Amino acid sequence: MRLHRAVRFLAFGLLLLVIPAALSSPSSAQIGIGIGISVRIGPPALPVYEQPLCPGPGYLWTPGYWAWDDDGGYYWVPGTWVVAPVGMLWTPGYWGWNNGLYVWNAGYWGPHIGFYGGINYGFGYGGVGFVGGEWRGGAFFYNTAVMHVDSVHITNVYVNRTVIVNNESHVAFNGGEGGVVARATPQEEAYAREPHQAAVAAQMQQEHAAQANRANFASENHGAPAVAATAHPGEFSGHGVVGAKAAGAPYHAPAISPKEARAPASAANRPFTPPNKSNSSNGERMQNNNRPNEQNRSANESRPAAHPQSAPKAKPPKEAPKKSPPKEEKPEKER
Numbered sequence: 580m581r582l583h584r585a586v587r588f589l590a591f592g593l594l595l596l597v598i599p600a601a602l603s604s605p606s607s608a609q610i611g612i613g614i615g616i617s618v619r620i621g622p623p624a625l626p627v628y629e630q631p632l633c634p635g636p637g638y639l640w641t642p643g644y645w646a647w648d649d650d651g652g653y654y655w656v657p658g659t660w661v662v663a664p665v666g667m668l669w670t671p672g673y674w675g676w677n678n679g680l681y682v683w684n685a686g687y688w689g690p691h692i693g694f695y696g697g698i699n700y701g702f703g704y705g706g707v708g709f710v711g712g713e714w715r716g717g718a719f720f721y722n723t724a725v726m727h728v729d730s731v732h733i734t735n736v737y738v739n740r741t742v743i744v745n746n747e748s749h750v751a752f753n754g755g756e757g758g759v760v761a762r763a764t765p766q767e768e769a770y771a772r773e774p775h776q777a778a779v780a781a782q783m784q785q786e787h788a789a790q791a792n793r794a795n796f797a798s799e800n801h802g803a804p805a806v807a808a809t810a811h812p813g814e815f816s817g818h819g820v821v822g823a824k825a826a827g828a829p830y831h832a833p834a835i836s837p838k839e840a841r842a843p844a845s846a847a848n849r850p851f852t853p854p855n856k857s858n859s860s861n862g863e864r865m866q867n868n869n870r871p872n873e874q875n876r877s878a879n880e881s882r883p884a885a886h887p888q889s890a891p892k893a894k895p896p897k898e899a900p901k902k903s904p905p906k907e908e909k910p911e912k913e914r
Contacts, residue, residue, distance in 0.1 A: 624827030628807035642700035676755030696753030697761025705744030749827025802826030
């Protein structure tokens with residue numbers, strides 16, 4: 580009896596050791612918040628807001644994004660500063676058009692920045708890579724040209740203005756009509772195969788806190804949330820809270836309910852149709868992102884041909900003028 584009890588105790592102890600290791604082990608780019616979310620309506624434009632002051636050394640900026648709730652639709656998760664895993668950079672998640680659906684691609688921590696849809700999240704995330712800072716050994720150095728950092732209290736700083744991206748697009752999704760036209764480069768695809776780490780607990784806390792507040796839903800704030808960014812995760816009031824200056828584009832309420840807009844996860848597993856470059860110009864061409872999928876059709880979908888009766892009738896070809904027969908010459912009279 581004592582032997583069986585000791586074996587059970589030992590097995591339980593091993594289980595406690597295995598679970599944390601499994602949760603913290605690197606995995607693919609699909610790990611993180613909102614896995615398998617696919618909907619029939621696109622997210623609103625990214626709101627216009629400023630970055631709160633960095634709380635201290637070792638914090639990295641994670642930009643805000645529109646998340647999905649099956650009961651309330653899109654809601655804004657404010658951008659925030661989080662203590663980063665040493666040597667890791669954050670690749671933001673993004674919404675991507677996939678054959679009639681908008682699919683959420685979860686963000687992740689990794690040694691390099693991967694593909695995040697070409698979305699201009701601002702503050703160093705201009706659509707490709709990250710120019711807000713870099714790791715030097717075990718310390719993170721901030722580029723104060725694009726990051727709001729108090730250089731008096733944080734001395735690991737530098738200035739590089741050549742990397743500033745002057746892109747005022749606020750489009751929040753990749754592909755489809757009106758979406759950002761961007762595809763992963765071979766280098767970004769290689770970065771996607773590197774070991775990754777899921778969103779840290781502070782990021783999960785930020786999203787859960789945002790979901791619990793109805794003021795963060797687009798149906799309430801119309802694309803301009805009162806809390807657009809926070810200095811600390813989960814703190815939605817106080818000195819470090821920044822509100823949106825404006826919505827990134829005019830908001831239009833969806834024509835269908837969130838339950839009607841939600842698509843099964845299996846539908847998002849169909850082969851991806853690459854965005855057509857004729858759809859938009861690097862996200863500068865905006866559309867009504869909140870209309871149902873029937874009005875958010877991709878420009879590379881086939882359009883119905885015109886009805887034969889609606890085509891103008893072709894005019895019959897003109898007949899060539901008839902030539903008169905040549906006149907016969909009369910013979911000369913004999914003299």
